[in-house]
Amino acid sequence: MSDERILFLTGKLAEKQLRQILAGMEPDFYYKVKEMGVKVAALMTTEMIGRRLKDTEDATRIVIPGRCRGDIEALSQQLGVPVERGPEEVKDLPQYFGKNAQQYDLSQYQTKIFAEIVDAPNISVEEVIQRAYYYKAQGADVIDIGCLPGTPFPHLQDCIRSLKQEGFTVSIDSLEDSDLLAGGKAGADYMLSLTSSSLWIVDEVETTPIIIPQVHGDISCLDAVIATLQRKNRAFIVDPILDPIHFGFTESIVRNYQFRQRYPEVEMMLGVGNITELTHADTSGMNALLLGICSELNINHILATEVSKHACRAIKEADSARRIMYAAKQHDSLPKHIAPDLMTVHDNAPFPYRRDEIEAIAAEIRDPSYRIQTSSEGLHVFNRDGFHTAQDPFDLYPKLGVETDGGHAFYLGVELARAQIAWQLGKRFTQDQPLNWGCAAQGAETEADLHTFKPAGSTLKKQHPE
Numbered sequence: 001m002s003d004e005r006i007l008f009l010t011g012k013l014a015e016k017q018l019r020q021i022l023a024g025m026e027p028d029f030y031y032k033v034k035e036m037g038v039k040v041a042a043l044m045t046t047e048m049i050g051r052r053l054k055d056t057e058d059a060t061r062i063v064i065p066g067r068c069r070g071d072i073e074a075l076s077q078q079l080g081v082p083v084e085r086g087p088e089e090v091k092d093l094p095q096y097f098g099k100n101a102q103q104y105d106l107s108q109y110q111t112k113i114f115a116e117i118v119d120a121p122n123i124s125v126e127e128v129i130q131r132a133y134y135y136k137a138q139g140a141d142v143i144d145i146g147c148l149p150g151t152p153f154p155h156l157q158d159c160i161r162s163l164k165q166e167g168f169t170v171s172i173d174s175l176e177d178s179d180l181l182a183g184g185k186a187g188a189d190y191m192l193s194l195t196s197s198s199l200w201i202v203d204e205v206e207t208t209p210i211i212i213p214q215v216h217g218d219i220s221c222l223d224a225v226i227a228t229l230q231r232k233n234r235a236f237i238v239d240p241i242l243d244p245i246h247f248g249f250t251e252s253i254v255r256n257y258q259f260r261q262r263y264p265e266v267e268m269m270l271g272v273g274n275i276t277e278l279t280h281a282d283t284s285g286m287n288a289l290l291l292g293i294c295s296e297l298n299i300n301h302i303l304a305t306e307v308s309k310h311a312c313r314a315i316k317e318a319d320s321a322r323r324i325m326y327a328a329k330q331h332d333s334l335p336k337h338i339a340p341d342l343m344t345v346h347d348n349a350p351f352p353y354r355r356d357e358i359e360a361i362a363a364e365i366r367d368p369s370y371r372i373q374t375s376s377e378g379l380h381v382f383n384r385d386g387f388h389t390a391q392d393p394f395d396l397y398p399k400l401g402v403e404t405d406g407g408h409a410f411y412l413g414v415e416l417a418r419a420q421i422a423w424q425l426g427k428r429f430t431q432d433q434p435l436n437w438g439c440a441a442q443g444a445e446t447e448a449d450l451h452t453f454k455p456a457g458s459t460l461k462k463q464h465p466e
Contacts, residue, residue, distance in 0.1 A: 009036050013361060037052060046064075065088075066086050143169070145163075145171065145188075156179065172192075181205065183207070191210065199228065212240075222240075222259075237267040237268065238259065242271050242272065244278040245275065273307075284345075345425055370400070
């Protein structure tokens with residue numbers, strides 16, 4: 001048993017359940033539970049706690065409800081004891097303490113992302129720069145200027161020079177010697193892809209080459225190229241090529257593995273776009289798997305794209321995946337419970353409460369406000385007047401008594417629609433919060449700001465006549 005003494009603050013409705021969960025955890029620390037004279041724990045604020053908590057019970061740490069608003073640092077200073085927010089759901093307390101025991105630093109990664117602008121010959125320099133800033137914001141390290149076979153690219157060098165002036169790291173991507181040479185002379189940092197027949201270009205420019213086999217699938221033909229570049233003391237990267245599914249995918253995975261076994265120290269690249277772009281499935285899982293391969297094989301560069309509409313978050317997903325895999329590798333652990341960014345469609349614990357537990361909570365409610373929760377059985381809506389369960393929100397509407405209250409009906413419709421989506425997919429639903437889509441959603445709020453109060457929604461604002 002450690003010397004740590006934790007004081008848990010809660011509300012009347014959650015007190016019994018909190019005590020049961022703590023007892024079941026059999027923690028290695030001393031603890032006390034204090035009910036703060038408020039029915040709903042989420043209604044507590046740090047200011048309220050500061051006024052009401054007169055005795056900290058010799059605690060070395062105080063844990064308050066996860067949705068408690070206010071300045072937590074000021075409260076800590078006022079009480080003279082470190083204060084922290086617990087999980088939003090009391091049922092998540094065991095996982096919360098498990099997470100606190102293992103902190104992961106997601107600021108670090110090993111694999112660089114080359115983000116390809118595939119249509120660069122067909123867009124202006126200004127549009128190329130705009131796309132580059134978008135990719136950089138998504139996590140790209142290198143902006144790859146993709147050439148198109150048989151397509152004139154008169155502004156190739158202008159694109160590269162402009163990107164360099166903006167501070168970008170740039171690569172030129174072509175199988176045409178003239179494009180590679182022009183890109184290198186314009187200041188590109190990398191050029192892909194060279195073969196043994198185009199290796200002469202490395203003597204003309206300082207650009208770092210990415211090498212591919214002269215004969216597709218034959219990694220033995222890379223031996224002489226590697227020996228030449230090592231003799232010249234030139235930096236280089238090798239891409240054994242990752243093929244699409246049903247067109248050599250499994251064999252190409254084996255080929256990448258064999259190359260790594262043959263050359264443990266040579267820098268490698270994996271072209272993940274051949275899988276994310278050419279497979280109609282959610283790309284978050286593909287990126288997790290592909291970056292996991294990179295982590296195992298020490299592949300420090302990937303080439304990614306966002307061409308197909310279903311791959312519109314591929315760069316951002318790859319960025320999350322590389323950080324998660326790096327953290328898992330550093331801690332010699334599985335890539336689980338590190339970050340939820342790639343859990344875009346499902347959650348690992350979507351239903352924290354069973355139906356009978358929700359019914360027990362509902363039995364304590366004494367006001368007319370509706371609460372909405374989900375369990376594996378469906379959607380549950382309850383207040384002091386009743387408890388209703390359904391799997392389709394339309395089945396609940398006749399029971400809610402909001403036919404003459406348009407604003408309330410609209411609010412409940414939105415929340416029940418979210419709850420239904422969450423229930424169908426297996427995602428966590430929290431009333432009054434958007435569903436968390438991880439890194440898959442653009443510009444969407446993924447979690448509440450627990451430090452501030454939200455403004456009233458449109459259905460709650462008083463309508464003034466013109």
